[in-house]
Amino acid sequence: MVELAKLLVHRHSTLVISLVIITSPSTATAAVTRYADSLAAAATPRKDDGGGQPSPAANFTPMIESHKPRIREAVSAELARSGARLAGFVLDMLCTSMLDLAEEFGAPSYIYFTSGAAFLRFQLHVQESHDEEGFDVTELKEAELACPGLTRPVPSKVIPSGFLNKEWVALVYTITRNFRKTKGILVNTVRELESYALESLSRGKNIPKVYPVGPILNLKGEKSRREDDETIEWLDQQPESSVVFLCFGSMGAFRGEQVREIASALEGSGHRFLWSLRRPGEGGPWASPTDYEDVREVLPEGFLDRTAEVGRVMGWVPQAAVLAHKSIGGFVSHCGWNSTLESVWFGVPMATWPMYAEQQFNAFLLVEELEIATEVRMDYRSESEEVVSAEELERGIRSLMEDCSRKGRMKGFSDLVRGALTDGGSSSSSIAEFIGDVSNNDL
Structure with missing residues (x-):
C-alpha cells in the first residue's frame, strides 16, 4: 500500500495521500509497522496512525469495525x-466494511487488490x-470449476482453503x-501477464472498473546485514543460472521431517543451491517463523559438510536481491x-x-x-x-533447472512486465487513468 502511494504521488504531485494503518492481534504487527514506517519515511505521503489496541473480538469484521471511530x-x-x-478512499482488499465510512464523507471508494487478476475474477x-x-463451493469435492478468467477449469484441489470452509467463505462472500x-x-x-483474466473482468456483470497498475514491488528490500552481504558474495562465485533458490515467504517454515526430505532432495539433485531455512513460529499456525541459531540442529548429520562446495543454508535472506543475481537459475x-x-x-x-491463502x-x-x-506440488x-x-x-528441482523451455517464456514475460511501468506502458497508462478519474471526482 505504501509503494502504491509512492507511485501515485510521484506521478501526480498535487495528490496528498494519508495512510491509516490498522494494527491487528498478529505477532507480526510490530515488524509490519516498522516496514511501513521505513518506506513512508522516504516518500511524500504523510502517515496518520489509526492504530491503538486491536479489538478483542475474535471475528475479523468486528475487529475492523472497531477502528471506524x-x-x-x-x-x-x-x-x-x-x-x-x-x-x-483506497481500501485494503479485506477492509471493505469501511465502505460506509467513505459514504459518510461523500467520497467514492476503491479497492487495492494485492493478488492477481485471475484470482480476483475467480473470487x-x-x-x-x-x-x-x-x-456452494464448499461441496465441490473432487470436481472442477469453470472460471471465466482462465482458459481451463480449476480443480478443487487448488481452490483456497478459505473457500472450502463454510464459516470463512461467508466472510469472502461479504x-x-x-x-x-x-x-x-x-x-x-x-x-x-494476465490479459485473459482482465478481459473477462471487463465483460463481467456488475464489476467496477479495473486498473492493472503492477508490478508494485519493493525491490530495494530492507537494509543489508552482514550475513546478507556474505550471501551475495557467495552467489558472485557461482556460475550463471546455476543456483536453485528455495524460499517460502514471510510465513514459510517446515518441521524437522520435511527439512530432512528437502536436504536429501538438494543433495540428490546435484545442483547448486541457496536455501532460506527458518524455524516454525511458536504460538499457533500464524506465528512468525524465526531463524535457527544453528541450522545443524535440524539438518541431516554431515549435510553441511557434504554440500559445502555447492550449497548455502541461511535464515532470512533479501529475496529480491537474490532473485536479481545472475547466478540464480x-x-x-x-x-x-x-x-x-x-x-x-x-x-x-x-x-x-504453495502453502496457504x-x-x-x-x-x-x-x-x-x-x-x-x-x-513440485500445486495442492500442498x-x-x-x-x-x-x-x-x-x-x-521438481531437476525439471526446473534442466528444462530450458520455461526460461525462455519467463524471459519474454519479464520484458513485458518491465515495460509496463515505463512511459506509455500499459500499467503506466492505467495509473494515469486512475489519477485522472480520482482527481475529477465530484468536480
Missing part, C-alpha cells in the same frame, strides 16, 4: 488541517454463482459483494503473489510449493495457464502437515 477522527482532522478536497465468479444460483459497490479496483498485475517458491511478480520481474523460472490457485495459474513454472496446504518426499522434490 479512530479512522473517522483521523480523516476529519486531516481535512480540517489541510483544507484539501477528499477525492476518495467474483464464486460469489456471483452462490448468490444467483445457490452454488467482502466480494462489497467489491461491486466500489468505483474501481486497482490490481497489482500487468495487462500483458530457478526459484522453488510458495507462490505468494509478490514473490511471483518478483520472479517474473527478474525472469527466474519457478517451481511451485490463494497460493494453490497461483500455482495452477503459473504451471497450467502461463507455463512459466514446473510443479501447510495445515495438512503432509510431507513432500525427497524424490518428488528432486524431480
Whole structure:
C-alpha cells in the first residue's frame, strides 16, 4: 500500500495521500509497522496512525469495525488541517466494511487488490454463482470449476482453503459483494501477464472498473546485514543460472521431517543451491517463523559438510536481491503473489510449493495457464502437515533447472512486465487513468 502511494504521488504531485494503518492481534504487527514506517519515511505521503489496541473480538469484521471511530477522527482532522478536497478512499482488499465510512464523507471508494487478476475474477465468479444460483463451493469435492478468467477449469484441489470452509467463505462472500459497490479496483498485475483474466473482468456483470497498475514491488528490500552481504558474495562465485533458490515467504517454515526430505532432495539433485531455512513460529499456525541459531540442529548429520562446495543454508535472506543475481537459475517458491511478480520481474523460472491463502490457485495459474513454472506440488496446504518426499522434490528441482523451455517464456514475460511501468506502458497508462478519474471526482 505504501509503494502504491509512492507511485501515485510521484506521478501526480498535487495528490496528498494519508495512510491509516490498522494494527491487528498478529505477532507480526510490530515488524509490519516498522516496514511501513521505513518506506513512508522516504516518500511524500504523510502517515496518520489509526492504530491503538486491536479489538478483542475474535471475528475479523468486528475487529475492523472497531477502528471506524479512530479512522473517522483521523480523516476529519486531516481535512480540517489541510483544507484539501477528499477525492476518495483506497481500501485494503479485506477492509471493505469501511465502505460506509467513505459514504459518510461523500467520497467514492476503491479497492487495492494485492493478488492477481485471475484470482480476483475467480473470487467474483464464486460469489456471483452462490448468490444467483445457490452454488456452494464448499461441496465441490473432487470436481472442477469453470472460471471465466482462465482458459481451463480449476480443480478443487487448488481452490483456497478459505473457500472450502463454510464459516470463512461467508466472510469472502461479504467482502466480494462489497467489491461491486466500489468505483474501481486497482490490481497489482500487468495487462500483458494476465490479459485473459482482465478481459473477462471487463465483460463481467456488475464489476467496477479495473486498473492493472503492477508490478508494485519493493525491490530495494530492507537494509543489508552482514550475513546478507556474505550471501551475495557467495552467489558472485557461482556460475550463471546455476543456483536453485528455495524460499517460502514471510510465513514459510517446515518441521524437522520435511527439512530432512528437502536436504536429501538438494543433495540428490546435484545442483547448486541457496536455501532460506527458518524455524516454525511458536504460538499457533500464524506465528512468525524465526531463524535457527544453528541450522545443524535440524539438518541431516554431515549435510553441511557434504554440500559445502555447492550449497548455502541461511535464515532470512533479501529475496529480491537474490532473485536479481545472475547466478540464480530457478526459484522453488510458495507462490505468494509478490514473490511471483518478483520472479517474473527478474525472469527466474519457478517451481511451485504453495502453502496457504490463494497460493494453490497461483500455482495452477503459473504451471497450467502461463507455463512459466514446473510443479513440485500445486495442492500442498501447510495445515495438512503432509510431507513432500525427497524424490518428488528432486524431480521438481531437476525439471526446473534442466528444462530450458520455461526460461525462455519467463524471459519474454519479464520484458513485458518491465515495460509496463515505463512511459506509455500499459500499467503506466492505467495509473494515469486512475489519477485522472480520482482527481475529477465530484468536480
